[in-house]
Amino acid sequence: MRPSRKWMLWTFFLLVALVQLFPLLWLANFSIVEASGFFTDKILFWPDAPQWHNYVNAWVDGKFPRYLLNSVVVSAATIILTVVISVSMAYAFTRMQWKGRSVVYSIILLGIMIPIHATLLPNFAIFKELGLTNSYWGLILPYTAVSVPFATFILTGFMKSIPLAVEESAVVDGASIYRIVFRIILPLTMPAVVTVAVSTFLTCWNEFIMAYTFISKDALKTLPFSVMNFAGQYSSDYGSQFAVMVLTSIPAVIIYAIFNEKITKGVTAGAVKG
Amino acid sequence: MSKPISKSLASAIALMVAVPVALTACGGNNNNSNSGAAATNSAAASNGSGESVTLRFFSNLPDRKSGQGLIEQTVIDNYVKENPNVKIEVEALAEEPFKNKLKAYMASNEPVDVTMVHFGAELGTLVSAGWIEELNPADYEGETYNFLPGVFKGFTFNDKLYGLPRNSDYEVIYYNKKLFADNGIKVPTTLDELFEASKAFRDKGIEPMSMNGKDLWSMAVMYQNIAQRLSGDQNSILDATAGTKKFADDANLLEAAKILKRFADEKVFNTAYMTMDYGASQNLFTQGKAAMWYMGSWEAGMASNESLPQEFRDNLGVIQFPTITGGKGIADDLIAWNGGGYALVKASKHPEEAKKFFDYMMRADQWAKIAWDTGAAVPAQKYELTGNETEVQKQLTDILLNAASTSGMTFNDAGTAAFKDASQNAVGKLLTSGSPEKFIEELQAAADKQ
Amino acid sequence: MHKVLSNKLAIFTFVFPGLAFFLFMFVAPVILSFYYSMTDTIAPGLDVNMVGLSNYTELLFHDERFWLSLRNAILLGLGFVLIQHPICIFFAIMLDRIGGKSEKWFRTIFFIPCVISVVVISRMWLTLLDPTFGMFNKLLSVIGLDSLQHVWLGDPNTALGSLLTILIWSGFGWGLLFYYAGVKGIPEDIYEAARLDGAVGFKLHWKMTIPLLKPVIAVQMTLAIVTALKQMETVYLTTNGGPGDSTQFVAVYLYNQAFAASQYGYANAISILFILVCLLATFVSNKLVKGDSIEY
Numbered sequence A: 001m002r003p004s005r006k007w008m009l010w011t012f013f014l015l016v017a018l019v020q021l022f023p024l025l026w027l028a029n030f031s032i033v034e035a036s037g038f039f040t041d042k043i044l045f046w047p048d049a050p051q052w053h054n055y056v057n058a059w060v061d062g063k064f065p066r067y068l069l070n071s072v073v074v075s076a077a078t079i080i081l082t083v084v085i086s087v088s089m090a091y092a093f094t095r096m097q098w099k100g101r102s103v104v105y106s107i108i109l110l111g112i113m114i115p116i117h118a119t120l121l122p123n124f125a126i127f128k129e130l131g132l133t134n135s136y137w138g139l140i141l142p143y144t145a146v147s148v149p150f151a152t153f154i155l156t157g158f159m160k161s162i163p164l165a166v167e168e169s170a171v172v173d174g175a176s177i178y179r180i181v182f183r184i185i186l187p188l189t190m191p192a193v194v195t196v197a198v199s200t201f202l203t204c205w206n207e208f209i210m211a212y213t214f215i216s217k218d219a220l221k222t223l224p225f226s227v228m229n230f231a232g233q234y235s236s237d238y239g240s241q242f243a244v245m246v247l248t249s250i251p252a253v254i255i256y257a258i259f260n261e262k263i264t265k266g267v268t269a270g271a272v273k274g
Numbered sequence B: 001m002s003k004p005i006s007k008s009l010a011s012a013i014a015l016m017v018a019v020p021v022a023l024t025a026c027g028g029n030n031n032n033s034n035s036g037a038a039a040t041n042s043a044a045a046s047n048g049s050g051e052s053v054t055l056r057f058f059s060n061l062p063d064r065k066s067g068q069g070l071i072e073q074t075v076i077d078n079y080v081k082e083n084p085n086v087k088i089e090v091e092a093l094a095e096e097p098f099k100n101k102l103k104a105y106m107a108s109n110e111p112v113d114v115t116m117v118h119f120g121a122e123l124g125t126l127v128s129a130g131w132i133e134e135l136n137p138a139d140y141e142g143e144t145y146n147f148l149p150g151v152f153k154g155f156t157f158n159d160k161l162y163g164l165p166r167n168s169d170y171e172v173i174y175y176n177k178k179l180f181a182d183n184g185i186k187v188p189t190t191l192d193e194l195f196e197a198s199k200a201f202r203d204k205g206i207e208p209m210s211m212n213g214k215d216l217w218s219m220a221v222m223y224q225n226i227a228q229r230l231s232g233d234q235n236s237i238l239d240a241t242a243g244t245k246k247f248a249d250d251a252n253l254l255e256a257a258k259i260l261k262r263f264a265d266e267k268v269f270n271t272a273y274m275t276m277d278y279g280a281s282q283n284l285f286t287q288g289k290a291a292m293w294y295m296g297s298w299e300a301g302m303a304s305n306e307s308l309p310q311e312f313r314d315n316l317g318v319i320q321f322p323t324i325t326g327g328k329g330i331a332d333d334l335i336a337w338n339g340g341g342y343a344l345v346k347a348s349k350h351p352e353e354a355k356k357f358f359d360y361m362m363r364a365d366q367w368a369k370i371a372w373d374t375g376a377a378v379p380a381q382k383y384e385l386t387g388n389e390t391e392v393q394k395q396l397t398d399i400l401l402n403a404a405s406t407s408g409m410t411f412n413d414a415g416t417a418a419f420k421d422a423s424q425n426a427v428g429k430l431l432t433s434g435s436p437e438k439f440i441e442e443l444q445a446a447a448d449k450q
Numbered sequence C: 001m002h003k004v005l006s007n008k009l010a011i012f013t014f015v016f017p018g019l020a021f022f023l024f025m026f027v028a029p030v031i032l033s034f035y036y037s038m039t040d041t042i043a044p045g046l047d048v049n050m051v052g053l054s055n056y057t058e059l060l061f062h063d064e065r066f067w068l069s070l071r072n073a074i075l076l077g078l079g080f081v082l083i084q085h086p087i088c089i090f091f092a093i094m095l096d097r098i099g100g101k102s103e104k105w106f107r108t109i110f111f112i113p114c115v116i117s118v119v120v121i122s123r124m125w126l127t128l129l130d131p132t133f134g135m136f137n138k139l140l141s142v143i144g145l146d147s148l149q150h151v152w153l154g155d156p157n158t159a160l161g162s163l164l165t166i167l168i169w170s171g172f173g174w175g176l177l178f179y180y181a182g183v184k185g186i187p188e189d190i191y192e193a194a195r196l197d198g199a200v201g202f203k204l205h206w207k208m209t210i211p212l213l214k215p216v217i218a219v220q221m222t223l224a225i226v227t228a229l230k231q232m233e234t235v236y237l238t239t240n241g242g243p244g245d246s247t248q249f250v251a252v253y254l255y256n257q258a259f260a261a262s263q264y265g266y267a268n269a270i271s272i273l274f275i276l277v278c279l280l281a282t283f284v285s286n287k288l289v290k291g292d293s294i295e296y
Helices: A005-031 A036-038 A053-060 A064-094 A099-112 A116-130 A137-160 A165-170 A179-187 A190-206 A209-214 A223-233 A238-271 B002-020 B021-026 B035-046 B069-084 B093-108 B121-128 B178-182 B191-203 B218-231 B236-242 B251-265 B279-286 B297-304 B310-314 B349-361 B363-375 B391-402 B417-430 B436-449 C007-037 C052-061 C064-098 C098-117 C119-130 C135-142 C159-184 C189-198 C201-230 C233-238 C248-260 C265-289
Strands: B053-059 B086-092 B113-118 B171-174 B207-210 B290-296 B316-319 B335-336 B338-346 B403-407
Touching: A005 A238, A005 C064, A005 C098, A005 C119, A036 A238, A053 A064, A053 A238, A053 B207, A064 A137, A064 A179, A064 A190, A064 A238, A064 C007, A099 A137, A099 C007, A099 C201, A099 C265, A116 A137, A116 A209, A116 B086, A116 B093, A116 C007, A116 C248, A116 C265, A137 A190, A137 A209, A137 A238, A165 C248, A179 A190, A179 C265, A190 A223, A190 A238, A209 A223, A209 B093, A223 A238, A223 B093, A223 C064, A223 C119, A238 C098, A238 C119, A238 C159, B053 B069, B053 B093, B053 B178, B053 B349, B069 B086, B069 B297, B069 B349, B069 B363, B086 B349, B093 B113, B093 B121, B093 B363, B113 B121, B113 B349, B121 B338, B121 B417, B171 B178, B171 B218, B171 B297, B171 B391, B191 B207, B191 C159, B207 B279, B218 B251, B218 B290, B218 B335, B218 C233, B236 B251, B251 B417, B251 B436, B290 B297, B297 B310, B297 B391, B310 B316, B316 B391, B316 B403, B335 B391, B338 B349, B391 B403, B417 B436, C007 C265, C052 C064, C052 C265, C064 C098, C064 C159, C064 C201, C064 C248, C064 C265, C098 C159, C119 C135, C119 C159, C119 C233, C135 C233, C159 C201, C159 C233, C189 C201, C189 C233, C201 C265, C248 C265
Parallel strands: B053 B086, B053 B113, B207 B290, B335 B403
Antiparallel strands: B113 B338, B171 B290, B171 B316, B171 B335
């Protein structure tokens, strides 16, 4: 590429990067601005009196630690369940030989297409009957159900790229099928598993409509709910609302920063061939 | 039928104000005077029958530190203090999530014990689902409760009572005196003046009137307000809703739609009103960015809410909705109702304890007294002036005392939930893209479906 | 080898949990939903009145709002397909070309909005686009474009467009990631060969990269359309379908009919039609884009 064009590209990319980041910077900035400061003409500014106590409000009244813990528990359980279920299914779909495999694969993929909101109403009734509302399971189960189809899709794509020779030698050594899948194939699929784990994490971390329909015990609620409810509680205090939004976003950004490279790798190998 | 009710309501309050001292027994030093009832409760508790129970309380007031949320929490704390065996678990959601969650609870027959309810359509749905416990009106007569006459209207279905109102709600315009004075703008008493004032504010770059348009109901109530100012008839729109006449029968209803549309066309509402929820519209007003706010009497507490800017609170005033030249309605006609309240839930696991707490809460010396004393709301029960009222409270009291007629209901709440949804949606359409004629048709279609 | 891989018990153990999840979480509710869709009940578990297919006829022949919400979904889908995805593809190719450390940095930054909760995104954009104190209008005023200031989400003419902008902003990273992965999967020697044939720059990518990306594009387009149809949270939290139904979407409409309007039976009829529409859309878009994919 010619240098002039490279510079043009650079400038353009920087501009877009700014567009992507700017709203978030603004959010962080105004989380320490007092309510009346919102009507300023300035776009970004350091307030004369930074309202750090907005973060105290968010942490204490937003019950941040409690909701954080719930989000972590629900996310972790969902990720584990999703990975175990999708890895074993993906293996059955790519390697094992059985009738109806492509049919079942298509059926599972339908899960991506079926709108979860259409199942929200009846599921509420079913969960109620089974006593699942007001327990972590009331979130873990639907989140897993939502995550599995997409995870299976990614993992199936990835497993196709692993050479069959790997298992052949294992079979010769007399390894059982379960050992092959979880001890030999699983480590090889790690990049895709990380992708799946992170995307599942994001689903759980950010989902709110089921969280607020299925869960009523305050002790079990997750972070997005905290944002929703805090908005009602501090309706006239935008600064504190912004603070709770910043706090909620931080863990997700950190997780992403850590696994960034692996996600790309996982998608690269899996998504290409569909 | 609303006229006699309002007359007696007004005279009841007038009586209250005239002879405040005589009734001290029911108000006054709150904790001591209840000691009788409280003692019975705690006696029951220590007698072993009151093993520890946890009651579930569902509320639409997530802010527990000011305004009505604080009153609610204070009552709960009072009760728990007097009944150590009782724990009350509060679940409080913001208005819109609350409404949806309530339907979900109803559907799943959730064993909540006491819940906040909105009158009319919402409570009607809950009742027809069999989720709400019936109350005996006779239990709530007399001085312990001191309910104003006629306040059970929106809580009564098929002549049976299913909940008790917590406030006297009526629609007014809150305004910022300083913004009017600084810009030399006359506080409007007629519609034309209101439009002129709006134009003047617009020219100065100030939002004339804040409106929570995303929630839609506020604009539906305003429509009813305009229609009443035109026709001078509180019942016309309610009759049309009930199906005893047609919306097209009253030409004022069409005219009112045209006027409401003018509000939007002349940019009376704040620029972003269609995406503003309650909190956002309130914020615009309390931060002094909008000159007026069309809202109900339950916002009396703004004047005493210390989290709001002092300058704003000092300049807060209340006016009645303007009259319309040539219209038959007068400024003293009020769109008034008793909207918010509480109800007992049938599925309760501790029905007796729940009722005890419910009765305690609704006593005149609990919710009603605390509400008035803290200036956070205008109760649906008799209250006495303490002499410490804020200017806003006094103005609100005057408006209620002088009411010539009250509507008793808001039309959007007078039908089924489906009617409420459809009629409010029609209002939203009217203000954005629809025509007044189409609007009347849509209201009629919604009423016909009931 | 074959024996191990056709172990019936193992296949069952591997597939059953996932399938059971599917049956429990998707099939069972859909059946229940279908049942309720033929009633006029106001909530599940209450008195049920069978009304046959009348909810469906009402929905299909008398309900403007339903059709309006489908139309909006289609417009949004077109927005994704015609605006968002071409942008993503362009960026994916350019990102691959820019190379080095900056490639990684830009990729990371572009993706960040994807990790932010939809609740945060919605509330944030609602304030950003607020005409009174929102940053967007201030920004326009700073660069001297006051005349373009607007009530973005509050005007029926711009609400859907604003919504599309929010969704493009927040979904850009995912699309980019998948196309980028696709670009990375194209072997460098194919480019070498093409260059030897004299293809460069734009022409090279149009002739080589895009066709090679076809499988990814096919999948992504289908996902884009389904995403548009399924749109719920962002709408619910910003405009709630308003102003005047201009941003009404099926999922929002269905949710409000079930909860706000207490028309549970009717809402379930919407659910069932909604699922059918999603499946139909998937089928059609698969047929349309898959047509002649190139293997390499």
